[in-house]
Amino acid sequence: MNAAGNLPAWAALLTALCVLVGAAVALIGSLGLLRLGSFYARVHAPTLGTTLGMASVLAGSALYFSVLEARPVVHEILIAAFVTLTTPVTLMLLVRAALYRDRTEGSGEVPGGTWRRPRR
Amino acid sequence: MNWLLPYPLLSAALLVLWLLLNQSVSAGHVILGSVLALLAAWAMAALRPEKARIRRPGAALRLAGLVLIDILRSNLAVGRIIVRSREPGVNAGFLTIPLDLRDRQGLAVLAIIITSTPGTIWVNYDAAKGTLLLHVLDLVDETVWVRTIKDRYERRLMEIFE
Amino acid sequence: MSALVILGWAITSAQVMLGLAMCCVTYRLVAGPRAQDRILGLDTLYVNAMLMLVTFGIRTGGTLYFEAALVIGLLGFVSTLALAKFLMRGEVIE
Structure with missing residues (x-):
């Protein structure tokens, strides 16, 4: 922490709180990946880390650099925007792939329906 | 106006992205970013995507x-x-x-x-x-x-x- | 000065928590049981690594870590997409 010589106390404490909350939420999400019983239940766990966890850590980082450099440093918004737009796409595609595999294997746990084989 | 800026929101978002990535609002970066945003919007117009219309x-x-x-x-x-x-x-x-x-x-x-x-x-x-x-x-x-x-x-x- | 000490400890414990999270995810990545579980683990590993890099950026005060985090976020998206598509159709580029 040698770079933070002249950081005011309120900013340091607020940054600490944001980073701790974000890391804890990400940890709970990853724990869910470990504890939840089936694949379809596990898909819900990573969204904790990509929503509240990510937002909290990035807010801490933006606050820290803005106060330290005495100008608004908001390029963390870029990461937040990219992650918010890309995570739903990956998760949806992954669930559809899993559903497709389970349906072609005739697993009884997933709803059947009229499932066409994807066009080649 | 329409041929110059076919997708104003997209161009504005790209300009903001450029300025944020470079961490600067100097005249040079604003000009370079605007040119890039315009070129990208024209390239997008060639693809003719369906236009989204936000009514409210x-x-x-x-x-x-x-x-x-x-x-x-x-x-x-x-x-x-x-x-x-x-x-x-x-x-x-x-x-x-x-x-x-x-x-x-x-x-x-x-x-x-x-x-x-x-x-x-x-x-x-x-x-x-x-x-x-x-x-x-x-x-x-x-x-x-x-x-x-x-x-x-x-x-x-x-x-x-x- | 004490607030800065608290910040230092907070960042250290946040990094420990993120490290534990990466361990949980790596277990899912290694143990499976199916391919989709492994891909899900890899995707979450990318997100956790990205958050870890941001905390390193706060610790050192440099912007280099931010750019690394941005690149990891984008690469994670592309690789997970390619793997999921491979599961669906058995080939990535058609």
């Missing part, structure tokens, strides 16, 4: 605020299930919902909202029948989830896009 910007802002609050609340709910529950994920299940929303942009926004809210995931949309297949982590009462999706999000999205 105010309603869109209210929906964004609502979604932020919902994401926060379902973060807490899912976290509680993972940490507290003896056997987490026993209530998980699939759910089919008939949708009235037909606008493609509206459906895309609904997919992003549903999937980025912890605890619900958009699985498949059947365009012929207009039904949506969801997976829900805490599926105790189906009617509550159907009402949430239809009243809270779908009605507002139809106001905005249709």
Whole structure:
């Protein structure tokens, strides 16, 4: 922490709180990946880390650099925007792939329906 | 004006992206970023994508605020299930919902909202029948989830896009 | 000065928590049981590594870590997409 010589106390404490909350939420999400019983239940766990966890850590980082450099440093918004737009796409595609595999294997746990084989 | 700026929102977003990446608002970067944003918008115009039309910007802002609050609340709910529950994920299940929303942009926004809210995931949309297949982590009462999706999000999205 | 000490400890414990999270995810990545579980583990590993890099950026005060985090976020998206598509159709580029 040698770079933070002249950081005011309120900013340091607020940054600490944001980073701790974000890391804890990400940890709970990853724990869910470990504890939840089936694949379809596990898909819900990573969204904790990509929503509240990510937002909290990035807010801490933006606050820290803005106060330290005495100008608004908001390029963390870029990461937040990219992650918010890309995570739903990956998760949806992954669930559809899993559903497709389970349906072609005739697993009884997933709803059947009229499932066409994807066009080649 | 229309030939110069076919997609004003896209161009503005690209310019902001350029300035944020370079961490500067000097004249040189503004000019370079504007040129890039214009070129990208013209390249996009050659692809002729369907234009999205947002009819009510105010309603869109209210929906964004609502979604932020919902994401926060379902973060807490899912976290509680993972940490507290003896056997987490026993209530998980699939759910089919008939949708009235037909606008493609509206459906895309609904997919992003549903999937980025912890605890619900958009699985498949059947365009012929207009039904949506969801997976829900805490599926105790189906009617509550159907009402949430239809009243809270779908009605507002139809106001905005249709 | 004490607030800065607290910040230092907070960042250290946040990094420990993120490290534990990465361990949980790596277990899912190694143990499976199916291919989709492994891909899900890899995707979450990317997100956790990205958050870890941001905390390193706060610790050192440089912007280099931010750019690394941005690149990891984008690469994670592309690789997970390619793997999921491979599961669906058995080939990535058609």
